[in-house]
Amino acid sequence: MATESSYTIAPLSPETWPAFDALVQRHNGIFGGCWCIYFHPDCAERGQSYEGNRALKKRLVETGQAHAALVMDGDEAIAWAEYGTPAGLPNIHHRKQYDATKTSDPDYRITCVFVDKRHRRQGVTELAITGALDQIAQAGGGRVESYPHDLTNQTKKMSSSFLYNGTRRLYERLGFTYDRPKGLKNCVMVKTVDIA
Template sequence: MANRVPTGYTIRELSPRTLPDFETLAVKQGGCWCIFYQRTKPLRRGTTSEQWKRKNRKDKRKLVREGRSHAILVYDGKTAIGWCQYGGRNELPRIDARRTYRKAAPPVGAGKLWRITCFFVDPKYRGRGVAKFALKAALESIRKQGGGTVEAYPVASAKMAAVPEWRWFGTPDMFRKEGFRTVASLGTSGVLMRKTIAP
């Protein structure tokens, strides 16, 4: 069931049922299908751009059908206009391969570790709070699923943050407004932010 919200937009979880809506939007994004952080390692060398897109799409479909891919989709009417991908550590393992993360991330206490890795908003709808709305909904969904520690990895470099394509992790401000605190620096471009959510 979709939830009505004050902005007039609605939200739904990514699921086999909403997969076609996600796919329509994902095509506008270009072909990454937000699967990068779901793979433990990169695809083999020599993969062409077309092969890469097809494989991403196929693998993403499989993950969604198996219930191993989570995201909040934001709708304007029947059209998906943005998403926020979230998931448990096991669903988004690639973060653990990031050297700066392994070096800098403080240990996490008891409870589930969640990650927020990717935002995408249809260019026509940007700057209207769609990403912030998706984030709020993702955090609420995490709460309903038992809560725990939630991590985000926004780009902190002003130069990079000025380019929309570099903001797929979101911005530090978005997370600060939701009660996240910076716990470590991730090299020169990013920060690790965390928030604890009680069930």
């Protein structure tokens, strides 16, 4: 299991872009060249190509519209947890069901967590999410939602490469509470984060 003393957390920014860029490139752009832009607002550049997605993500980082906690091993990024406001990250899976069952919007949502394949199943996902929660606290805190995979009733093990947002059990360990199902194998988890 990873320990907080083994790694550092850094915000995704123009200064940390090279480390983020290297991590994504080591994994062929993540999920077919997504570059972790799926959850951002629709625009003409989104989904056009690997390089188009990369350029869009870089622009979003440079203009302060993309937020993530990077887990750093020295100068190398080995994981991230993407977070933002619902306006900044409006696209979520099972959106129709989500909208039909919500009572209010969260202040922030954590939409994607990715770990370098060399560091999976070592507790790094938890560090990335904790880093995102710390950055949210520094930004003012509030109600945070995330949409992990709910494997509580599943007997078959799921590959960690498909767990793009962690598991319900992980979020429960981090103090989130179960709110409702979302889609077949996902759920809505919530936590109130105090201002730092």
